[in-house]
Amino acid sequence: MKRKEIRLSGAGGQGMILAGIILAESSLFDPELYVVQTQSYGPESRGGASRAEVIVSREPIDYPKVVKADILVCLTAESLEKYGQEVAEGGVVIADDSFAGEDYIPPEGVDFYSLPIIAKAREEIGLEVTANMVALGAVDHFLSEIDSECLEQAIEKRVPGGTEEKNMAAFRAGQQLLAARV
Amino acid sequence: MKRKEIRLSGAGGQGMILAGIILAESSLFDPELYVVQTQSYGPESRGGASRAEVIVSREPIDYPKVVKADILVCLTAESLEKYGQEVAEGGVVIADDSFAGEDYIPPEGVDFYSLPIIAKAREEIGLEVTANMVALGAVDHFLSEIDSECLEQAIEKRVPGGTEEKNMAAFRAGQQLLAARV
Numbered sequence: 001m002k003r004k005e006i007r008l009s010g011a012g013g014q015g016m017i018l019a020g021i022i023l024a025e026s027s028l029f030d031p032e033l034y035v036v037q038t039q040s041y042g043p044e045s046r047g048g049a050s051r052a053e054v055i056v057s058r059e060p061i062d063y064p065k066v067v068k069a070d071i072l073v074c075l076t077a078e079s080l081e082k083y084g085q086e087v088a089e090g091g092v093v094i095a096d097d098s099f100a101g102e103d104y105i106p107p108e109g110v111d112f113y114s115l116p117i118i119a120k121a122r123e124e125i126g127l128e129v130t131a132n133m134v135a136l137g138a139v140d141h142f143l144s145e146i147d148s149e150c151l152e153q154a155i156e157k158r159v160p161g162g163t164e165e166k167n168m169a170a171f172r173a174g175q176q177l178l179a180a181r182v
Numbered sequence: 183m184k185r186k187e188i189r190l191s192g193a194g195g196q197g198m199i200l201a202g203i204i205l206a207e208s209s210l211f212d213p214e215l216y217v218v219q220t221q222s223y224g225p226e227s228r229g230g231a232s233r234a235e236v237i238v239s240r241e242p243i244d245y246p247k248v249v250k251a252d253i254l255v256c257l258t259a260e261s262l263e264k265y266g267q268e269v270a271e272g273g274v275v276i277a278d279d280s281f282a283g284e285d286y287i288p289p290e291g292v293d294f295y296s297l298p299i300i301a302k303a304r305e306e307i308g309l310e311v312t313a314n315m316v317a318l319g320a321v322d323h324f325l326s327e328i329d330s331e332c333l334e335q336a337i338e339k340r341v342p343g344g345t346e347e348k349n350m351a352a353f354r355a356g357q358q359l360l361a362a363r364v
Contacts, residue, residue: 037210
């Protein structure tokens with residue numbers, strides 16, 4: 001397996017960093033997986049942009065930055081504009097359908113999914129902040145390296161006490177978004 | 183200012199990752215600071231070790247891994263043994279006094295502080311899981327690049343709702359550990 005690079009991007013408060021940590025920690029259940037999880041903040045990221053990166057590999061990870069994402073999640077139009085072209089051939093872009101679809105053209109060989117991530121969180125779960133877990137459910141669909149069960153255990157461990165059930169429901173809603181569609 | 187590298191290490195469940203994220207997010211208040219925050223998980227880190235790294239710089243950060251820490255925090259004997267020699271000249275090592283002191287010899291030009299971090303959290307705050315915030319208070323003493331007020335705001339934003347007061351008290355207890363000592 002070559003290394004797999006996942007970039008989760010959106011606005012501050014959308015929980016991209018927590019989603020990245022959960023993704024990274026879910027790898028702890030696999031004794032052979034190397035994982036690096038990174039947040040970067042720079043002057044250009046002021047104004048509420050948020051980005052978490054996770055790299056998963058069966059070999060030690062020398063360069064811990066995402067170069068071209070294999071899986072890119074965008075919960076804002078700004079993040080799709082910023083990262084939408086930095087995706088590897090064979091990769092996927094998952095973006096919220098509240099903004100995505102009209103003028104975005106993915107790179108050649110990249111699949112694009114415009115999904116009702118935020119709407120699911122708001123309407124079905126009744127808690128918009130669980131959009132990060134809906135997104136994680138969608139990512140799970142494309143991430144054969146990590147078992148869904150490990151992701152679920154990592155979610156349970158990391159989300160605030162008392163919110164486990166809603167977050168898990170959001171994760172499953174995200175899985176179903178793709179099960180219904182792909 | 184040259185880049186400053188901070189490594190927070192301990193056992194899983196001691197909140198080193200949350201402390202790293204808070205440290206990184208506190209930099210958001212400074213419009214000119216670049217910050218990268220990383221967690222790495224590999225087969226060697228199974229068994230409960232936990233490590234978060236933060237790099238702060240006034241220039242873009244090309245290499246986002248800690249090479250030699252300027253500030254190293256160790257909340258377990260294992261982490262002190264593992265990272266205790268990878269500290270830059272002029273740097274500091276902060277370790278919990280429940281294990282540190284006897285056989286650890288810091289590298290030349292490195293200051294060593296053996297502090298009652300876990301005891302403070304358990305006895306003064308009444309909540310051992312706030313040891314991470316006590317440690318952050320101690321780090322604050324050596325981190326001139328980030329204002330204490332920014333750290334406090336980042337703590338308030340990130341810790342679970344309802345625990346802000348205890349975590350803030352823990353942070354201040356950590357600051358005082360060094361104010362009393364240095």
